[in-house]
Amino acid sequence: MSKEPRPDVGKNVRVMTGNEACAEGALVAGLYFYAGYPITPSSEIAEVLSERLPQIGGKFMQMEDEISAMGAIIGASLTGAKAMTATSGPGFSLKQENLGYASIAEVPCVVVNVMRGGPSTGLPTLPAQGDVMQARWGTHGDHPIIAVAPTSVLEVFMLTIRAFNLAERYRVPVILLMDEIIGHTSEKVILPDAATIEIWNRQAPTVGPDEYLPYKITESGVPPMAKFGEGYRFHVTGLVHDETGFPTNNSVQINKFLGRLNSKIDRHADEIITVTSDLQENATVGVFAYGSTARSAKRAVMLARQEGARVDFINPTVLWPFPEKQVSSLAERVSKIIVPEMNLGQMAHEVEWAARGRADIVKINRIDGEPIKPDDIVKAIVENA
Amino acid sequence: MFDYMKYMRQDKLPLIWCAGCGDGIVLKSMLRAIDKIGLDQNEVCMVSGIGCSSRLTGYVDFNTLHTTHGRAIPFATGVKMAKPELTVIVVTGDGDATAIGGNHYIHAARRNIDITVILFNNNIYGMTGGQVSPTTPIGKKASTAPFGNPENSFNISGLAEAAGASFVARGTVHDAIPLEKYIEKAIRKKGFSVVEVMTPCPTAYGRRNKLGNGAAMIKQLKEDTVPLSRAQKMSDEELQDKIITGVLVDVERPEYTDNYQKLIERFKG
Ligand SMILES: Cc1ncc(C[n+]2csc(CCOP(=O)(O)OP(=O)(O)O)c2C)c(N)n1
Numbered sequence: 001m002s003k004e005p006r007p008d009v010g011k012n013v014r015v016m017t018g019n020e021a022c023a024e025g026a027l028v029a030g031l032y033f034y035a036g037y038p039i040t041p042s043s044e045i046a047e048v049l050s051e052r053l054p055q056i057g058g059k060f061m062q063m064e065d066e067i068s069a070m071g072a073i074i075g076a077s078l079t080g081a082k083a084m085t086a087t088s089g090p091g092f093s094l095k096q097e098n099l100g101y102a103s104i105a106e107v108p109c110v111v112v113n114v115m116r117g118g119p120s121t122g123l124p125t126l127p128a129q130g131d132v133m134q135a136r137w138g139t140h141g142d143h144p145i146i147a148v149a150p151t152s153v154l155e156v157f158m159l160t161i162r163a164f165n166l167a168e169r170y171r172v173p174v175i176l177l178m179d180e181i182i183g184h185t186s187e188k189v190i191l192p193d194a195a196t197i198e199i200w201n202r203q204a205p206t207v208g209p210d211e212y213l214p215y216k217i218t219e220s221g222v223p224p225m226a227k228f229g230e231g232y233r234f235h236v237t238g239l240v241h242d243e244t245g246f247p248t249n250n251s252v253q254i255n256k257f258l259g260r261l262n263s264k265i266d267r268h269a270d271e272i273i274t275v276t277s278d279l280q281e282n283a284t285v286g287v288f289a290y291g292s293t294a295r296s297a298k299r300a301v302m303l304a305r306q307e308g309a310r311v312d313f314i315n316p317t318v319l320w321p322f323p324e325k326q327v328s329s330l331a332e333r334v335s336k337i338i339v340p341e342m343n344l345g346q347m348a349h350e351v352e353w354a355a356r357g358r359a360d361i362v363k364i365n366r367i368d369g370e371p372i373k374p375d376d377i378v379k380a381i382v383e384n385a
Numbered sequence: 386m387f388d389y390m391k392y393m394r395q396d397k398l399p400l401i402w403c404a405g406c407g408d409g410i411v412l413k414s415m416l417r418a419i420d421k422i423g424l425d426q427n428e429v430c431m432v433s434g435i436g437c438s439s440r441l442t443g444y445v446d447f448n449t450l451h452t453t454h455g456r457a458i459p460f461a462t463g464v465k466m467a468k469p470e471l472t473v474i475v476v477t478g479d480g481d482a483t484a485i486g487g488n489h490y491i492h493a494a495r496r497n498i499d500i501t502v503i504l505f506n507n508n509i510y511g512m513t514g515g516q517v518s519p520t521t522p523i524g525k526k527a528s529t530a531p532f533g534n535p536e537n538s539f540n541i542s543g544l545a546e547a548a549g550a551s552f553v554a555r556g557t558v559h560d561a562i563p564l565e566k567y568i569e570k571a572i573r574k575k576g577f578s579v580v581e582v583m584t585p586c587p588t589a590y591g592r593r594n595k596l597g598n599g600a601a602m603i604k605q606l607k608e609d610t611v612p613l614s615r616a617q618k619m620s621d622e623e624l625q626d627k628i629i630t631g632v633l634v635d636v637e638r639p640e641y642t643d644n645y646q647k648l649i650e651r652f653k654g
């Protein structure tokens with residue numbers, strides 16, 4: 001490699017992989033505590049953070065497994081620290097019980113899953129998008145969750161920051177779903193100035209310890225959160241609890257709590273959901289794609305338009321809560337929606353549900369560790385336009 | 386009279402524990418030890434897993450964290466790492482700490498992180514109705530060992546010692562005063578400390594094994610107890626089925642949060 005300085009390499013212009021961008025974004029967001037367990041294709045996130053965190057006074061731990069890593073970040077977050085873990089399929093499965101704990105105890109944290117082929121050990125070095133439903137429903141019981149899915153290295157950086165912001169604002173675990181392609185692809189990125197990046201922090205209690213209700217039913221649905229060790233002495237449990245944080249078996253209290261818990265994300269869906277759309281007048285067909293597949297789809301849409309097709313393209317960067325409104329209005333515009341994904345059609349079901357019969361769904365699926373090529377999508381667009 | 390109520394969330398009483406359960410004696414010893422050290426309640430974080438013993442955290446007035454089954458130590462590890470100035474105490478059962486949570490138990494000992502584990506050993510899964518645990522003695526009955534436990538049991542203090550804990554003590558609820566001292570020492574110790582407490586579960590273990598009520602089981606504990614000093618002069622055969630009590634390990638080893646702090650200091654200009 002040439003040692004000559006490149007004109008475009010400045011402070012904010014960097015060449016990095018998705019995994020590096022994730023670590024970088026986490027640091028910008030204010031990450032203080034990382035705990036993880038090595039697994040391909042996510043390990044670089046841990047490696048970068050093991051070096052960077054102690055240098056800025058933060059903490060990195062390699063735990064004995066993914067279960068303990070998930071537990072440790074919850075513990076750290078309860079002291080007020082921003083905390084994260086990263087993994088891939090098998091580790092994501094192990095994290096599920098404690099992920100549900102973070103959900104019910106409303107502990108902000110970020111869980112990165114760099115998806116690889118499954119099930120089980122599956123295809124450790126090959127990409128997949130097979131965990132999108134697991135991200136929504138992996139832990140038992142009805143529970144709130146947010147999942148974001150970047151399509152480029154720059155977006156990994158930005159969405160990692162957003163993942164922390166959403167976790168803090170809504171007191172919810174946020175899952176960042178990358179896949180092996182984005183995790184390992186090197187791209188030139190122009191990082192925004194740190195000063196221009198918005199950072200959200202959890203709301204602190206506005207009352208003293210005597211009046212503090214850790215699970216208070218507030219207007220926003222999100223209770224202010226005290227930190228352990230600052231005089232509030234509250235109780236945190238994975239049992240269903242009332243506003244005081246203590247367990248309850250009273251059905252009125254149960255309904256109150258689970259009602260608030262399970263509606264707090266949907267109530268703010270408009271604020272949470274982000275979708276990149278590229279719509280065309282008189283479009284007859286739409287493409288819905290996310291993650292690395294959205295890159296192929298974007299190119300396919302461009303190529304198909306050159307061939308005269310009228311195509312809408314929507315790329316949700318938030319998968320959960322599902323962008324129902326956006327898909328619904330797409331279904332109003334086109335008669336067919338093509339959904340390419342590296343699984344057997346997990347999000348296609350959601351798209352179909354949101355379309356409610358107004359547009360037919362055309363699935364393009366691969367689970368052989370190969371990305372979906374733009375040509376395959378072009379073909380589908382042309383056939384269905 | 387010691388004022389236990391200072392440390393209790395009085396509106397949460399009564400405790401869920403059965404009449405004759407030994408766990409209350411451990412709770413009281415623990416509160417006396419905390420009081421003796423003079424810890425500020427705001428500076429204590431008590432973390433538990435799932436089980437009868439683990440319900441303790443709901444009743445005491447500290448920063449309390451009732452986690453998932455077996456995972457109290459990992460949650461506590463996160464708390465301690467993020468806020469080392471807190472005194473972190475884990476309350477856990479034999480099943481919680483050494484079956485489902487066994488991996489975390491040995492790795493926390495290996496790291497020698499400054500956490501104190503109060504391990505309630507009642508030889509059974511109490512909360513779920515008396516299934517066999519890793520500490521159920523061979524031959525004893527459990528709801529899942531109706532013909533007697535065919536498995537060997539763990540020496541869980543020995544496990545902590547072998548894994549690198551810097552302080553390990555074993556006590557019983559029959560001897561609450563020494564127990565209080567062990568807990569006090571364990572909390573004061575900088576490093577991973579374990580106090581294994583033998584405590585009776587008359588409901589899920591005693592009844593099935595015809596060991597009598599709580600009082601009878603505590604009396605039996607007294608008979609089975611051999612202090613470490615005496616045990617050292619006894620043969621393995623003589624020590625069969627005995628409970629060796631005392632401070633089993635008290636050594637100085639580098640502590641993990643300290644080590645990590647030193648690493649951070651290296652980067653400070
Ligand atoms: C993942 C998981 N598996 C099983 C259980 C059911 N469970 C609850 S408590 C318990 C055993 C508790 O035994 P122990 O730790 O010895 O505590 P004790 O109740 O005897 O104090 C089990 C198996 C659970 N809550 N979570």
Ligand code: SF4
Nearest residue numbers: 402403406437511586
């Ligand atoms: S079941 Fe056993 S351990 Fe649980 S409260 Fe009753 S006596 Fe105690």
